[in-house]
Amino acid sequence: MTPVALVLWCIAVLLGVSILAVMMARWSRATAVIYGASFCVSAVAFVTVLLQLTAASASAPLPLVLPLGLPWLGAHFRLDALAAFFLVVINLGGAAASFYGLGYGRHETAPQRLLPFFPAFLAGMNLVILAADAFTFLLSWEFMSLVSWALVMTHHRERDTRMAAYIYLVMASFGTMALLLAFGLLAGASGSYDFATMRMATHTPAVAAFVLTLMLIGAGSKAGLVPLHVWLPLAHPAAPSHVSALMSGVMTKVAIYGFIRVVFDLLGEPAWWWSMVVLTLGGVTAVVGILNALMEQDLKRLLAYSTIENIGIIFVSLGLALAFEANAMTWAAALALAAALFHVLNHSFFKSLLFFGAGAILTATGERDMDKLGGLIHRMPFTSFAFLVGSVAISALPPFNGFVSEWLVFQAILQSPNLPQWGLKIMVPAVGGLLALSAALAAACFVKAFGVAFLGRPRTLAAQLAQEVDRFSLTAMFVFATLCLFAGVLPGIVIDALAPVTFTLVGDRMPVQTSVPWLSIxxxxxxxxxxxxxxxxxxxxxxxxxxxxxxHRFASRSLRRAPAWDCGFPEASPQTQYTSGSFAQPVRRVFGTHLFRARESVEMPAPGDPEPARFTLDLRDLIWEGLYEPIAGAVWFTAERLNHLQFLTIRRYLSLVFLALVFLLLVLALWS
Incomplete structure (x- = not known):
């Protein structure tokens, strides 16, 4: 059996497990059975695609065509090096989330609303990657979006969850429409929707630029590019934590795959100015994402905003690869593309680990507000250690994996003086400065996250009574913590595994790393x-x-414990510790005035007045207020004006249908 056929069988089994979950939703052992089956199937698919990636050859694999989908097209599936890499990310994340769910799922209040959609979500992501024609790709993409929407709606009785799911559904539909138009342009008048034919076609510069724009909208809305990111900090925290790990650490990478597949594979030779657009969006996304994360006190929203920052880093690397490829600097393009793919893998590691840690905290305390936590390092030592590893890795500090991929990005940035266009000579260092700023802010953000949540003294009774979570959850966290260390200590193995992908897309690869003495890169x-x-x-x-x-040997031979210095005020309250807001205050005062319209007000009572002093902080989302609220208002206004169309006579309805038919025939005539 070929690898692509085996992965398709795994997808079929996952869909079967989803149906099984519907039939046994009320059974008490359903959680263990569904998550156990999802883990086994994902593990088989992971091993299959990992072997395919490491054994990838220069010859292009033949697609597998099934008699499904459109009658004249069929369903095309193909497992090349690029698809194999992203399937490694998906199935490793899926296996870990399934294993985590064996413990975390015991605490789920509505498993019947979650279990049927979880394996279907894994199947949908796998189908998107395997699809080798536009119809199958879009159908799988929409299936993935709808199933993930159902997972976000797991706790549907909460108003914030319903609002998050509604916004996610609207943005997902908008992105799918953009992708539909992009593939329509790629197919052209011939209507050839399989990727092999699209790959051989040529396009005018205007059509190619339009396709790039549509892909930035369609894939960028799913990945979380600014300003299309508004759904992400709402939907990711609303979902159960292991689903949040999949959406943030894995599903956003499916969107990146779609962008790479079209722009680097199907669209043909890039123009140099494409990279300026991608670089700008990536740099702005990185800074805006991490600044929003710094302002947050909800732990899962903080992690969701941090995902936006990392998506920005990946798109900066992809923009660099486009710039170098357009100027025939294939060696530098391979470096930038390898850095982007390496960060895709790294982000799936440490972001899944951090969401698992947030889920463990939520299970133990029932709280996501960091200002209601504290002191968890004493109550949950294993979770705190795993979360610390993830925090160091995402802060791009050695020796963990986040440092390596971001270091490779900066190495690619340092090659920008060799570019001939002055626009790129100016743009790339400027974006490099934005990345350096985002890296520094990321370190501050996760010092805040770990310090406020795990250090100090418990701020609430829930934090004081917290207990360590189950072994399944801990095992999943420590597996990813180990992978973060492995990819940081031995990155050459990962870089060499990425070589078939970069060679397929840009015609070059980085030097062989495992042959370098002392395992350097x-x-x-x-x-x-x-x-x-x-x-x-x-x-x-x-x-x-x-x-x-x-x-311990020379400073003191005895262990001394004493209360913390209380500044002369005995029995100080835990509330006097640093909060998430006070930690972020210096950064907020530097950047928040313009980016968030931050307003601080203090009400200080007169001397002798027993009323407490009050500090009020007002932060505004300028992107939401400036872009999405006007659009929503315009849609509502238009809907009200068009409401009378529901009450037309049959004669007028037929006239409208006739005019629409004439208009579409004119469009078709002009197009052909």
Missing amino acids: VPITESRSSYNGLLVFVFIALSASLAAYIV
Whole structure:
């Protein structure tokens, strides 16, 4: 059996498991059966595509055509190196989320609303990646969107959840419409919807630019590009935590796959100015995402906004790859594309880990508000350690994986002086500055997240009574923590595995990394730059161990415990600790005045007045208020004006149908 056929069988089994979940929804053992089956199927698919990726050859695999879909087209499925890589991300994330669900799912209040859609969600994401024609791709894409919407609606009795699901559905439909138009332009007048024919077609510069714009809208709305990101910080926190991990760590990568498949594979040779558009959107997305994350006190919303930042980093790398490819600098294009794909993999690791940690906190305390947590490092030591690993990794600090992929992005940025266009010579360093700013803010953001949630003293009784979570959840978290360390210490193995993908898309690859002495990675040549994650890890481990030994051996032979310094006020309340808002205040005062229209007001009572002082903070979402509220108002206004069309006579209805038919025939005549 071929690998593509085996993965299709895995998808069929997942859909069967979804049907089984409907039939056994009321059975007490349904959670274990459904998540266990999803884990096994995802694990089989993961091993299959991983072997296919590592054994990828230069020859293009033949598509598998099934008699499904449109009668004259059929359903085309193809497993090339690019599809194999993204299927690795999807099925590893799916297996981990399923295993996590074996423990987390026991606490779910409405499993019958969740279990039927979970395996279907995994199947939908796999189908999108395997699709090799526009009809199958769009059908799978819409199926994935609708199933994920149903997962967001799991806790449908909460008003915020219903609003989040509604906005997500609207944005998903808008994105699908953009993708439909993009594939229509790629198919052209011939109407050839299979990717192989699209790949051979040629397009005018205007059509190619329009397709790029539509892909930025369609894929960008699903990935979370600014300003199409508004659904993401609403929908991701509303879903159950292991579903949030899938949506944030995996589903956004399906959108990135769609963008890469069309722009790098089907659209043909890029124009250099395309990269300026992608670079600008990526840089703005990275900074806006992490600034919003810094302002948040809801832990899951913070993680959702952080996803937007990482999507921006990936699109910056893709923009660099387009710039280099347009100027025939294939070696630099391979570096930038490898950096983007490496960050896709890394983000799936540490973002899934962090959402699992947030789910563990929610299970133990019932709280997502960081200002109601604190001191969890003593009550949940294993969760706190795993969350700390994820926080260090997402902050791009060595020796973990986030540092390596972002370091590769900056290595690609340093090649920008070789570009001939002055616009790119100016744009790329400016975007590099935005990435450096977002990296620094990301470190501050996750110092806040870990410090406020896990350190200090418990702020509420729920945090004080928290207990460690189940072994399934802990195992899933520690697997991803180990992968974060592995990809950071031995990145050369990952880079070499990505070589077939970069060679297929840009015709070049990075130098073979596993043959470099001391397991270093060399993006271009040793004379320019290199990095050795293993030596950095050994140095950090030895220096930290030596420092700890010296302190405990020579500084003091006895353990002394004393209360924290209370500034002269005995029995200080835990509420006097730093909160998430106070931690972010310096950054808010620098950036918030213009980006969030931040307004602070303090009501200080007169001397002798027993009333408490009050501090009020007002933050506004300018993108929502400036873009989406006017659109919603215009739609509502238009709907009210067109409402009388429901009460026309049959004669007028027939006249409208006739005029619409004439208009469509004119469009078809002009098009052909």
